[in-house]
Amino acid sequence: xxxxxxxxxxxxxxxxxxxxxxxxxxxxxxxxxxxxxxxxxxxxxxxxxxxxxxxxxxxxxxxxxxxxxxxxxxxxxxxxxxxxxxxxxxxxxxxxxxxxxxxxxxxxxxxxxxxxxxxxxxxxxxxxxxxxxxxxxxxxxxxxxxxxxxxxxxxxxxxxxxxxxxxxxxxxxxxxxxxxxxxxxxxxxxxxxxxxxxxxxxxxxxxxxxxxxxxxxxxxxxxxxxxxxxxxxxxxxxxxxxxxxxxxxxxxxxxxxxxxxxxxxxxxxxxxxxxxxxxxxxxxxxxxxxxxxxxxxxxxxxxxxxxxxxxxxxxxxxxxxxxxxxxxxxxxxxxxxxxxxxxxxxxxxxxxxxxxxxxxxxxxxxxxxxxxxxxxxxxxxxxxxxxxxxxxxxxxxxxxxxxxxxxxxxxxxxxxxxxxxxxxxxxxxxxxxxxxxxxxxxxxxxxxxxxxxxxxxxxxxxxxxxxxxxxxxxxxxxxxxxxxx
Numbered sequence: 001x002x003x004x005x006x007x008x009x010x011x012x013x014x015x016x017x018x019x020x021x022x023x024x025x026x027x028x029x030x031x032x033x034x035x036x037x038x039x040x041x042x043x044x045x046x047x048x049x050x051x052x053x054x055x056x057x058x059x060x061x062x063x064x065x066x067x068x069x070x071x072x073x074x075x076x077x078x079x080x081x082x083x084x085x086x087x088x089x090x091x092x093x094x095x096x097x098x099x100x101x102x103x104x105x106x107x108x109x110x111x112x113x114x115x116x117x118x119x120x121x122x123x124x125x126x127x128x129x130x131x132x133x134x135x136x137x138x139x140x141x142x143x144x145x146x147x148x149x150x151x152x153x154x155x156x157x158x159x160x161x162x163x164x165x166x167x168x169x170x171x172x173x174x175x176x177x178x179x180x181x182x183x184x185x186x187x188x189x190x191x192x193x194x195x196x197x198x199x200x201x202x203x204x205x206x207x208x209x210x211x212x213x214x215x216x217x218x219x220x221x222x223x224x225x226x227x228x229x230x231x232x233x234x235x236x237x238x239x240x241x242x243x244x245x246x247x248x249x250x251x252x253x254x255x256x257x258x259x260x261x262x263x264x265x266x267x268x269x270x271x272x273x274x275x276x277x278x279x280x281x282x283x284x285x286x287x288x289x290x291x292x293x294x295x296x297x298x299x300x301x302x303x304x305x306x307x308x309x310x311x312x313x314x315x316x317x318x319x320x321x322x323x324x325x326x327x328x329x330x331x332x333x334x335x336x337x338x339x340x341x342x343x344x345x346x347x348x349x350x351x352x353x354x355x356x357x358x359x360x361x362x363x364x365x366x367x368x369x370x371x372x373x374x375x376x377x378x379x380x381x382x383x384x385x386x387x388x389x390x391x392x393x394x395x396x397x398x399x400x401x402x403x404x405x406x407x408x409x410x411x412x413x414x415x416x417x418x419x420x421x422x423x424x425x426x427x428x429x430x431x432x433x434x435x436x437x438x439x440x441x442x443x444x445x446x447x448x449x450x451x452x453x454x455x456x457x458x459x460x461x462x463x464x465x466x467x468x469x470x471x472x473x474x475x476x477x478x479x480x481x482x483x484x485x
Contacts, residue, residue: 001026004481005263005273007251007288010038010423011054011227011467012458013279014234015474018073019483021241028271029235029243030263032250037231038279038423039430039459040467043316047357048410050316051228051364052422053430055346056085056330057221059468063138064218066230069471072485073237077230079221080349086220086330088192091185097193101127101217112186119186122179129210132164137211142476143462144442164207169437172209173202192332192342195368199310199465200434208435208463222329225354227467250424254278255290260453275453277477279470282445282460283426293451300450303439304460309429310340310368311416315393318362318409321350323401333400337392340368345400360409365393369416371429376417386415432459432469440464447476455480 004020006013009031017029035041040054059065060079070077085097095111098104105123109116141153172194176182182202190213191201197212198204204212223229239245253264254276263271278285282301286294298305329349334342346364348355356362369389375381390413397404416428433439444462447455457473459465475485 002274002481003260003272004028004275004277005030005261005271006277006279007254007263008038008279008458009033009036009231009235009247010279010458010470011040011231011234012470012474013038013277014231014238015069015471016277016279016457016477017238017243017245018234018241019069019474019478019485020481021238021243022073023478023481023483024242025481027238027243028246028273029238030246030249030251030265030271032248032266032424033422034248035228035422036235036247037228039419039425040227040231041423042226042228043422045410045412048318048360048362049226049355050362050412051226051346053312053314053364053366054227054467055364057223057227058215058219058466059471060221061219065468065471065475068485069234069475073234075233075237077223077233079223082220082222082329084328085216086332087326087328088189088332088334090189090192090334093185095189097216099217099220101214104217108186108189112184115181115184115186118179118181122175122181123213125175125179126210126213129164129167129207130214133207133211140472140475142447142479143444144446146446146448167206168441170206171203171437172206172213175206176202188334188341192334195340195342196332196344197465198435199431200436204435205437205440208440222349224349224352229354230467251288253290254285254288254293254454256293256451275481276455278454278456279458279474280424280456281426281429281458282456283429284424285449285456287426289454293454296450300448301445303443304433304445307433307439308371309433309460310431311371311374311428312366312419312430313339313369313374313389313393313416314414314418315365315390316362316410316412316414317365317397317404318356318360319401319404320407320409321359321361323403323407324361325402326400331400333396335392335396337395338367339370339373343367343393343396345397363397365397367393371416371427374415374417374428376415376420376428382415382417386413389413389415430459431466432464435464447473 021027088095260274419425419428463469
């Protein structure tokens with residue numbers, strides 16, 4: 001039996017550990033921080049619990065990515081299906097993102113009446129694309145194609161996928177232009193939706209963008225307590241199936257030896273492994289491996305090296321229920337004072353005592369910021385940037401929850417440095433790479449590093465951003481070890 005060490009206890013890492021341990025493999029899972037979940041983790045202050053990043057649950061519908069893993073492991077996860085996914089505040093409008101697709105499109109046509117016909121035709125085309133993509137999504141082929149089995153899986157679905165060929169190099173922006181919707185407020189709306197899920201706006205791949213614009217209609221969920229609950233259930237499942245679980249074990253180097261791999265942690269403790277799965281960003285793995293392995297990783301991920309991820313500014317607060325007038329749990333706020341033009345707010349629901357005591361709520365608010373914009377090496381300037389962003393966020397929150405500045409119980413701003421410190425994300429980059437036609441699908445980063453026995457999973461390899469992307473990459477690597485899912 002081979003010894004498998006997994007580095008990183010985010011959603012990808014704990015999913016891989018649970019799947020492989022259930023299959024009977026000798027699994028050791030190492031997480032450097034004191035929390036499970038990574039970017040979908042949490043932190044607690046006094047009586048309040050805050051999800052650190054990912055908050056909106058996806059993939060829990062029957063046949064969804066998380067549902068497939070949970071059913072395979074015979075685990076249950078309480079979730080609450082949302083009829084209204086989120087409220088989007090844009091140029092004086094409040095646009096409700098309804099789960100029901102017909103209702104949502106009708107709502108958009110009412111909001112943008114002069115463009116109603118064009119909006120309908122745009123979504124008709126989106127629906128046709130995702131209709132042909134769906135069989136591929138259900139099969140979950142590993143891209144880019146690296147093996148004969150990968151090719152067979154693609155070829156099996158090829159007949160139903162032929163209509164997609166003309167979209168391989170096209171973007172959502174191309175579709176908007178085709179329907180004469182480019183440059184409109186509606187296009188701005190689409191741009192904001194895509195940025196949160198694709199790490200790029202309307203320049204996103206038309207194929208993946210069509211999935212992103214359709215996936216909320218499959219089901220979006222509020223997860224009581226937060227998505228960290230999923231990570232902890234998977235970690236517990238792996239442990240019960242015999243995996244060795246090491247919390248607070250930060251791996252600092254990975255070296256190849258004649259017997260496999262030698263891993264060392266920050267205290268000099270050593271682990272031997274036959275196979276290593278890095279559930280961490282590509283850049284982080286490149287920092288860990290020895291000089292003999294770095295050239296191979298650079299060649300394998302040359303295309304990704306030219307890309308830039310986003311960093312994020314995050315803000316966490318506790319507030320009394322008395323100042324909440326609109327009880328929408330998720331909302332996207334467009335405002336030109338923000339670096340990327342919009343922010344996402346997640347509010348705990350009434351009665352979620354895992355998040356806040358009765359009568360109180362917690363919220364997580366975040367927005368994209370360019371990587372490197374915050375001066376982490378200059379503490380005085382960095383603190384000034386944090387204070388400036390905090391003021392912008394609180395201005396928005398005061399509008400959303402009148403009385404917020406006066407009555408907020410706790411405030412915890414966090415810049416990119418917090419992501420470096422607590423989740424070991426290089427430079428604070430989160431969410432993976434922009435899903436452009438030139439760098440996604442058949443040109444995406446592979447979980448196979450080019451080094452036998454060494455793999456990378458998580459949000460920087462196909463299919464990228466979000467917990468469903470991270471989970472899919474874990475499924476891909478688990479299949480390498482004989483797991484049928």
